Structures are given as structure tokens and as C-alpha cells.
Amino acid sequence: MNQPVPANPFHTAALRLSDAPTVRAEGEGRVHGKVILIGEHAVVYGQPAIALPVNSVEAAVTLRLFDAARIDSDLYVGLSDAAPEEVAPVLAAVDAVTQAAGFEKGQVGVTIRSSVPVGRGLGSSAAVAGAIVDAAASVAGLRWNDDERYELIQASERIAHGTPSGLDARTVISDHPVYFQHGQASRIEVGTPFGFVIADTGRPSFTAQALAGVRVLHELDHDMATAAINRLGELTEASRIALADGDVPTLGTIMTEAHGLLTRIDVSSAELNDLVTAALDAGAIGAKLTGGGLGGCIIALAATPQATDALATALTKAGAADVWTMTLEATR
Structure with missing residues (x-):
């Protein structure tokens, strides 16, 4: 049965692209994960960051229109009204697409299957929200552009992270590297294929704790913290050039220096340092922690x-709880 078209900006913009939307009973959405190449923490202080799409992990969502809203996920299975706090970001995404697509409130059910690990800095909450958004568009017969998809994902990210930068939401719906600063995202060109390995310490990252620690350090040792943050910004700019030039050795050197700076501002951990060392010993050109730190993952070039x-195998032998490989393809 066709749903009434609501007067909201998301639906209106989408309707221009799909003149006669036909509501279906079921639709699917798939969105990949993300990894920060460089710029974490410094981005909070106005410096740029670069993030990469990670196609080896993804969130898949099937959205259906039911008489009662429900959730089927690894965290919770049951009616949405009884869902625990842990799935509040999912409920926020469902609420956002319910309004934007013109569904009746309380009739949207989602089945979520995600290989994006939770709490590892790979964009789990953003990927799930993005898959919900795309599944809703499929059901409603609509096509939202990337800005509209971003805004809908951010509705969920605000519940998951409080005041998200928007980097995750931009990158999980991007097929190319994202340069991000002051809330604005732009595409980065890539001059040659780059191969990366992401390795998990087996411990979650503690982003809020790490951010708070950097804030305190910024107050107690302002000059040192500011110098480190500014240098991370310079390295991010240099990384953009290295990616465009296809300069693998330079990018590797930049990554390893960045890890040293992140260690200096106290957001690394023994487990992260051990995996970085193991990656370099195994022939990686560079390696660093990725994401909030104090746990989570490293990324090695x-x-x-x-x-x-071979690098992934070496990191597994060194104690990584899980590893993912990815190739960043050339765009020129």
C-alpha cells in the first residue's frame, strides 16, 4: 500500500529524483566500514584528517514494514519499544528514516547483520545507520543524495557519540578516501594502489576517555600538546600529497611518525604499540594506531x-585478535 508523502526536505528532494516512488514491503541496504588513516584527535582541534573506506567489513540491513516495530540484531531481538539502551542509535536511525520516507510511526522493522566490529574505530554505528538509510530508500522507492544520507546517518551518530565530527558518516558512504576538516569533506585522488592491513588488539578503543585525556594534557602541557597536534595536521597534509603521488615510502614514514606523536599525547597502549612494532618487524612500510586509541586497532601499510x-599472517601470529586486508585502488 502506498504511503502518504510527508512535507519534509528529505522526501521532497528524493521525490525529484524518483517521480513516482512505489512503497515495497521489504528493502535492503549495505554500507562498508571505515578507517582513519591519519588525523585522529588532531581533527578535534581544527586540523584535517583522512579516512578510508573499508570494503572488507560491512553492515547489511533488511527493512520491512510491520504492524509493530521490531529489531533483529546481534545485540537485541524483539520489539523496538522494549529495546535496551545499547540499541538507541539504531532506534534513532529508524526514527529518522521513518520521518524522511513517510512511513507510519511504529511500523518499521530492521534485521541487522554486521561484520564491522563494535568499539574498534571502524565505523560500526555509522555503517549500521547507513545501511538502515539505504534500506529505507529501497522500501520507499526513493533516492537520497549523499548529503541527505549523511544527515540521516548523523541523527543516529549523535545518539551513539554525542557530538560526532561527521567523519564516520561521510566515509561509510564514500567509495574514495575522504579529506575532512571543519566539518567539510572532499575527495582525495590516489596515484597508485596502496595495500593496508588493519589489526585488532582485541580490546575496545576508549574514545571518550582518550579525548578527555588529550584535553587535560592540552591544559597541563599546552606547548607540547599543541606542537604534537599541529605536527599531526602537517603530516595529514603530507599524506594527501603522498596518496596522490602514489608515494608508498613517504606515506609509511608519515604513518610511523604519527604513531609516535599519538603515543606522546597518551592515546596509545601497550597492545597497540606491540602490534605497530610487529608490523614494522614484518616488513610494513609504516604503521600506527587508528581511531580513538587506548585499544582498538592499528593500520599498517x-x-x-x-x-x-603475509603481513596479516605475521600480525595474527603476533597476537592480533582479528585482521582485515584492504587495497586502496588508484583513481588516476
């Missing part, structure tokens, strides 16, 4: 995309 499997 392999000598070539073909060398990622």
Missing part, C-alpha cells in the same frame, strides 16, 4: 597490495 596477506 604493506610494501605492495600483494604483500598484505
